[in-house]
Amino acid sequence: MTALSDPPKEGFRLGMLIYDSRYRSMTIQVAALVGFIALAIWLVSNTAANLAALDKSLGFGFLMEPAGYDINQTLLEYSSRDTHLRASLLGLLNTLLVAAMGCITATIVGVIIGVLRLSHNWLVARLMTVYVELFRNVPVLLWIVLIMAVSIETLPQPRDFRGDNPAATMKVFDSVAVTNRGLYVPEPLFSRSLGNTHLLGESSLRFDVSNDLIVILIALFGGIYAAHRVRVRADRIQAQTGLRPTTWWQRLGLITGPTIVVLIALGFHLGYPALKGFNFSGGTYMRNSLLALWLALSLYTAAFIAEIVRSGINAISKGQSEAAAALGLRQRRIMSLVILPQAMRVIIPPLISQYLNLTKNSSLAIAVGYMDITGTLGGITLNQTGRELETIMMLMLVYLGISLSISFVMNWYNDRVKLKER
């Protein structure tokens, strides 16, 4: 072995590519890149050969062909004469619908359970532990199919509501019908409606926007903004004089007032579902597949969120709440001003990944026949057109896009609340 003190030899030898640490990393990377490119070429050539053998060509023209199948729960109008692209779009909207609903309920339920699990009340804490362990340790797909099966087998059929002495009655002041086909709830109607704005003509992406909704939203957000201004002013007065004016009734009025005025002006009323023949009509119809998926995803994810909330609150050292108590803060303000803002920093990153998981798990809709994007693009469209490669690639890209945008938004929020370090 040569002594370490030998001066490095001049010139470049081939062996240095491997044994000299200056070049070795480059060698490894080039080798990896070559391997990767070779793998890619191999895969692509295999694919080309296989497609040629099957007499298929790569192309997305099929998206513009009529889909020819129905979607049982749609957010926009759709008929089976519409294109595959529109069917996929509606599937995507269904995915987003169930994901958004799921995220909201999972967060609410999860936070409640997480906090209750920390309760000093022995019984409540134990019950919540049972809930968390029960939902975490059983597959979400099982919960989905179980809830679906239970709703089909045990809930009354629409025809049970018929007759003078019906076997089933509607709930909540005769306004909600719970049936084994789904849930019928009252729908908002406007007797002096402003109509709809039709956008994007006759293309596959066309959609209607309700003018009523826009007006209501403008009134609501205007009210919220005005209430915010009132609060800012109250803060300023408090900072100057030390006395805080009572503003809660002003703010309440500003938030609810304009919206109520607009609702009255539009002639807002509820349309109740009513039994017509063998089924209900009127009202908003939520299929039991949507409900089963929503419920199962929310309850399942809530168990994980509960654990995240619990560990987030536990992560705040006891000294923080003691210090806050020493400052004379009351229990509720200790929670809202000291504990929660710090706990949020711990909670948010894993919460983001739970939202992502929920969105991805919503693809299990296919097991209960809810037509999300996996059911439309990755299900029926795939089977009808026989274009596995294109549809599955599009499906993956769509989910990738959703995941990346959720994590982008949540990371942006996380950056805002995270500890500002110098």
Place this chain on the structure above:
Amino acid sequence: MKTESYVRTEMLGEKSPPATTVGLIGWVRENLFNGWFNSILSVLSALALFFVLEDILPWIWRGTWTGTSLQNCREVIQATYGEGVTAACWSVIGDRYHQLLFGFYPSELYWRPILAFVGLLVALSPVLFTSMPRKFLWFSAVYPFLCFWLLWGGSVWLPLSALAGFVLGYLAFGSVGKAAGNLAAVIAAILVPVLWWLFLAGNVASGLESFIPLELQHVESAKFGGFMLSVTIGVTGIALSLPIGILLALGRQSDLLILKSMCVGFIEFIRGVPLITLLFVASTLLNIFLPPGTQFDIILRVIIMVTLFASAYMAEVIRGGLAALPKGQYEAADSLGLDYWQAQRLIIMPQALKISIPSIVSTFIGLFKDTTLVSIIALLDPIGMSNTIRSDTDWNGIVWELYGFTAMIFFIFCFSMSRYSMYLERKLQTGHR
């Protein structure tokens, strides 16, 4: 001087604390009725618990194990307890438990999956509990091949020749390492087995088979089902995803730009798509990506995809462990003169893995639960099997008994995994807090 007669000279005995603060009453006051809010909560949850249990317990208890169909079973219950009483029809479990456990595996061969499962427990024991004899580790190393042979059957020489590849690799590593240094040894240890598997193993196996025929009855993958399928996919995925995940995490942490971006791309892509799309790839696309005419087993394809999926998550979990390690540990390893792999093996990984045990185990649990998704691509795992049973006219309409049984078995598996992770954490706890 006068003695102060009011000063007590002897001590009084200790009084017992008030009855309301000790014993059962004290505990109840402290833990259940501590303030009006807690009292309301306690009463409400006790009521809820009571109503739920009042419904469930008689339903379970009165359940019948006799009856050949749902109809029949309900008649038996009505006859025993009178009109309008509902109770569980456990007879569906008695009737179909073998399908829930083994799918359509030939019933005269049930001893093989059972033996494989017992073998799994034996093979896992030295890995999970350090108090077990170390010699068992040899069995753990051989077990995958044994398990493959037991489950799928066929010639014993096929798994043996696959095993021989690893032995050859090990021998090549040793012999070349002495002669030509570390790097050459690594290359040889990869090349020799690959060449063996590609060109020689098949011939050798068939040659030996014609020489000494030693085979079990072959069972095709389509017959697999129930928990046997879940455990097969789950355990294989778990065993493979950990090492791949470690490599991916190291790649993502490394300074090599190209390697790093490949790992990041892979991890982010896999984590961004649902498992079900990967399973679609397994069931419809994988054959398109491979050389024309390649046909390989659907279970194997699913295992590949599940493993890739889990290893991306595993990589992120381990990266968290790596990031949590103080930089001083890396520098200390460098200053000891350890090279990269030595440092990883002796200093970094043991600590990083220890930190990430809880998350690693929850990834395992997640993977095991995710095996149920194969029911969507028409494999008969417990959920797929339940659907099959429910579509049978005999058991059409049965819900709670079937899914409850399945859920219970999943619960046992997953809950014991999470308990094990807590035990492991406690055992490896070396810090003082």
